[in-house]
Amino acid sequence: MSGTPLRLVIFDVDGTLVDSQGDILGAMQLAFASEGLPVPPREAVLGVVGLSLDILMPQLAPEQDAGTQARLVQAYKDAYMTLRADTSRGPSSPFYPGARAALEQLQAQPDTLLGVATGKSRRGLDKLLEAHDLQDMFVTQQVADFHPSKPNPAMLLEALRETGVRAQDAVMVGDTSFDMEMAASAGICGIAVDWGYHPASRLGAARHKLARFEDLAPLLDTIWTE
Known part of the structure; x- marks a missing residue:
């Protein structure tokens, strides 16, 4: 059996995975x-x-x-x-460059689980996942219908509970100050992307910054060995 603990990579949706x-x-x-x-x-x-x-x-x-x-x-x-x-x-809410490839690369790793934590409703997220054929990509899906709004950490705490992953073995990837503050409150490492809807000046709670999706897997390797 592998001695590697389960890892959880949680993504925001709008402004992070898709340009909506x-x-x-x-x-x-x-x-x-x-x-x-x-x-x-x-x-x-x-x-x-x-x-x-x-x-x-x-x-x-x-x-x-x-x-x-x-x-x-x-x-x-x-x-x-x-x-x-x-x-x-035309296409609604297209992926940002490299997003799908990054998701597929992480999903292929046996010790890595994927999740989402979004301000979308359940209905809105379902439609988006269906449009991009992502229904089986995320093992935990936290939406606005059942939680207080970000930056309250409830979404992330529930994602940890559902997956059994420890906070130190999880990261939150997002584009807004709400994502990064939520991650910090949950004791989870926050990774801020620089292509989303909040400028860098609002992302001070992030532990790491990401300039392109191709750099996500190497960054995670670094984080997991810290």
Whole structure:
């Protein structure tokens, strides 16, 4: 038997594995238009990607009452699913370069498990996994429906519980400050990618930075031997 402990690599989704900003911005535009409200600036929307909708919507529409904010949340969900189903717009939420190859490389390692921790809903994640044929890639899938919003560590703690992996044998790969703060709170090593929705100035809680997916496996080898 191998003496190597099980390792767990947990990925954020939007801004980390896939570039979903086209769908996110489009759905947000439709949601705010449905209420006759001005659309928040692109930077404001991308700055809160990763938070649960019930947390981010009050930040984007702080002057609106709770009822309006709740309608915006539902309108966004509906618009997002509609946009994803519209194949005339071209590929929805494409992989970042090297993402699929990195996932397949890690999945092939017998002592490595893969997971996701995302602000997406269960329905939204299922649609994305189906579109990219990733249904069997992730052994633990943590979504916004069942947890407090990032950066609360609940998602990561549940991923550790489900897999039986120790915190010191897990990493969190993400693009936002919410991901890195969540990882730190859970005692997990945070790896920040530099192609996502938060600038480097917001990623101070990360232990490592990643410039391209091709560097992930070698970086993990270094982390596991530290």
